[in-house]
Amino acid sequence: MSTAYPPVSLTDEMFDFHALLKPEEIEWAMKARDFAQTQIRPVIENDFDTKYFRAELIPQIAQQGFLGMHLKGYGCGGASAVSYGLVCLETEAVDSGWRTFISVMGSLAMSAIYKYGSEEQKNHWLPQMAKGEKLGCFGLTEPHGGSDPANMKTTAVRDGDGWVLNGSKRWIGLATLADICIVWAQTDEGVRGFIVPTETPGFLATAIDGKLSMRASIQCDIELTNVRVSADAQLPEAKGLGAPLGCLNEARYGIIWGAMGAARACLDVAIERSRTREVFGKPIGSFQLTQAKLADMTVEYEKGVLLALHIGRQKDAGTLNLTQISVGKLNNVREAIKIACEARTILGGDGITGEFPVMRHMANLESVRTYEGTDEIHQLVIGRALTGLNAFS
Structure with a gap:
């Protein structure tokens, strides 16, 4: 791939930003720019107007290597932080919702498993998520106040050899499409994280309608009603807020x-x-x-x-x-x-x-x-x- 950074505007030409980047960083940026400008830009205005999340693009995004691209191993790209940042820039230049999708998958759901999961959890979930075969979401924010996670009301209570979760989450990106949700809950040992399959009985995700922003992406309410998960659903290294x-x-x-x-x-x-x-x-x-x-x-x-x-x-x-x-x-x-x-x-x-x-x-x-x-x-x-x-x- 050529390392020439294609000009988008006089701003880019005048700035000469590419002179500060490494060849592999430029390659990631070019790949993201080409994909965003050719696959998303032609349809994004209509998608925004019609409140349509174009999920059919997910396999193509995964094929580009953007999902969890900054994570090392487990089928992920192992790219630099700067390369990941450039992909975010080029994607959001077309629409914030698509950068958010990449972020929810890689920076939130996959990073939670990568940082705090067991080897078994990492080996099982991360390769599938990097390929876009399994989607994840991140259940932290709650209806009563997103800026105060220390006041979390969702609970996880030990029950036999597993856990039972109850509570509500709000503004959770991708939840109606996700296969798993990383749910954060209060336990008798403080805040803990759990990998919750969204098909688990008692898990209900509902897309939030009436948005005047982020209309081409999905954000949801989640209700957890006696959601039972096994002991191995807990992220073992996730301890505290x-x-x-x-x-x-x-x-x-x-x-x-x-x-x-x-x-x-x-x-x-x-x-x-x-x-x-x-x-x-x-x-x-x-x-x-x-x-x-x-x-x-x-x-x-x-x-x-x-x-x-x-x-x-x-x-x-x-x-x-x-x-x-x-x-x-x-x-x-x-x-x-x-x-x-x-x-x-x-x-x-x-x-x-x-x-x-x-x-x-x-x-x-x-x-x-x-x-x-x-x-x-x-x-x-x-x-x-x-x-x-x-x-x-």
Whole structure:
């Protein structure tokens, strides 16, 4: 595969970001870009309008090697953190929902098994999930308050040689399609994780309707009513709340990159529109105010991608300060939303239509801003690191 990084916009050409990447990282990015632009982009506006999750693309995504690509062994790709980040960027440049799918599978469900599962669990589930033959979801968030997992109400009680789970989960991606759910529950020994087959009696997943964001993907409510699992369903190394939070950090890392993909897509169409839309007898891109907007958006995009790369290099080196994940998620999602909003102004009234992807990205990014930690949660993480004082409670 060629290592030439194909230009998408003048921003990419001016930025020369590829000069900072290794050949294998560029290859992963090119593969993701080609797949996203040719297989997802042509249908995503219609899928968003009709609230359709195009599950028939899952085998193709698995064939590209994107599912659990950053995990080593067990049929997974063993790619670098930076390579995984670039795949997230290129996928979210088309739609946040598809980056979320890759994240739910690889950063959440598969990572939970990889980090905390037994060898038997890893060998059984991970190769099937990497091939897309089995799908997983991640049951942590609860209806009463997603930002307070320490107040988890779902319980798992020992019963003979197994466990009985009861409780509710909300905003669980992929749950109606998943074969297994990683359910986090309170036990008499603290928070523990369980691999729960979704066909188990008492497990009920219901897709959430009425969404104005993430319409081309699936998020669900889950009800657990006397769900009985065997002892070997427990993830043996998942002990305490730090276990699910460790998976969330993997997902947050992908968001740092993905949000910049959405930002780039909005910037791309704003640049193109500024050249072709004419007012007062000339292209709007020839006006100083429009150029100032494009310049400011480009600066924030470049800063965000450089921040993502820095965090990715730290992750690959094993030196990542987890507070940096909060810095990246807070900054990049917030700036991506600003870029999308500013791009919409350049598109004028047409910017609110499905002819352009900007309003779809804006709506999706509002969800991205909320999940895996709201702005406020990440501000408190950063504030705690700066002051040494805990303001969470």
